[in-house]
Amino acid sequence: MEKKKPVTQESFAFNDSAPCPTVPVPAGPIPAPPPATPRNKVTLTVDGKTVQVPEGSTLLEACRTLGIDTPTLCFLENLNPVNVCRVCVVELEGARTLVPACSRPAENGMVIRTDSERVRLSRRMVLEFLASSVDVSTAPELQAYLERYGGQPERYGPAAPAAGEPETERAGAHCPTDGQTAATVAQPVKIDNDLYIRDYGKCILCYKCVKRAVRRHRTPLPSPWPAADSTAASPPNTRFRSRIPPVSIAETASGSVPPEP
Secondary structure, three states, X not given: OOOOOOXXXXXOOOOOOOOOOOOOOOOOOOOOOOOOOOXXXXXXXXXXXXXXXXXXXXXXXXXXXXXXXXXXXXXXXXXOOOOOOOOOEEEEOOOOOOEEOOOOEOOOOOEEEOOOHHHHHHHHHHHHHHHHHOOOOOOHHHHHHHHXXXXXXXXXXXXXXXXXXXXXXXXXOOOOOOOOOEOOOOOOOEEOOOOOEEOHHHOOOOOHHHHXXXXXXXXXXXXXXOOOOOOOOOOOOOOOHHHOOOOXXXXXXXXXXXXXX
16 A cells, blocks of 8 residues: 655645735725715705705705804714704794704705894803703803803802702602792712713703713613503603613613612
8 A cells, every 4th residue: 555645845836926924915905985876956045145955964064064153062963863952943934933953954945044133042042041050161162152142141040059869859840949049950960880970960961972872882771661551550750760770881781770669
């Protein structure tokens, strides 16, 4: 029986043009993104100027195309608009109410006014109400808006002393004011862990942290109530946050939400 020869390096035919195993192979060209699907243009008038924007654009995008600085607090480019701050409202000719520029789609023939007296009054009052009830000392952008629109939150009086933990009150309870001080949302700071601190006394209710957390972890917020039962009585009208214990970011990410007390 013929004896097999041992396998050695000389047993293989090497090609001089083959890449060296110790040298990384250069990366290939980065694939180019597919061309954007062309969109029809819509034409509208903003503050007396005609502008064209792609179909589906918002009034805020139309304003920015013209270089018009429209104030926003709850808007963020990579999050869906929640329409809660109401400082981006503009006047739409023919509409009964002011419309939020961050979410209202632009349409052909629209006539928009972004700096009318009605718009300025609405923005000023929203900012004054917010600054009179919330500590905005760490919100320089909001303070700049107050100065821009002549807001005077101090006209509602000095801040009333903190009323304690709002969770201990019944749902919808409001302490009567003395007419001399402004009611605030001041309350003790809640520290869930070293990385997550909730200071509702400085919260301007923009919902950016809520939207970002849900989108980042892809975890729906837990319902404070068990599965619906058509035969069960309706739950009591209590505050949403008082029904759920404090939940840290780590617990939200892992899904290990503590049960309702």
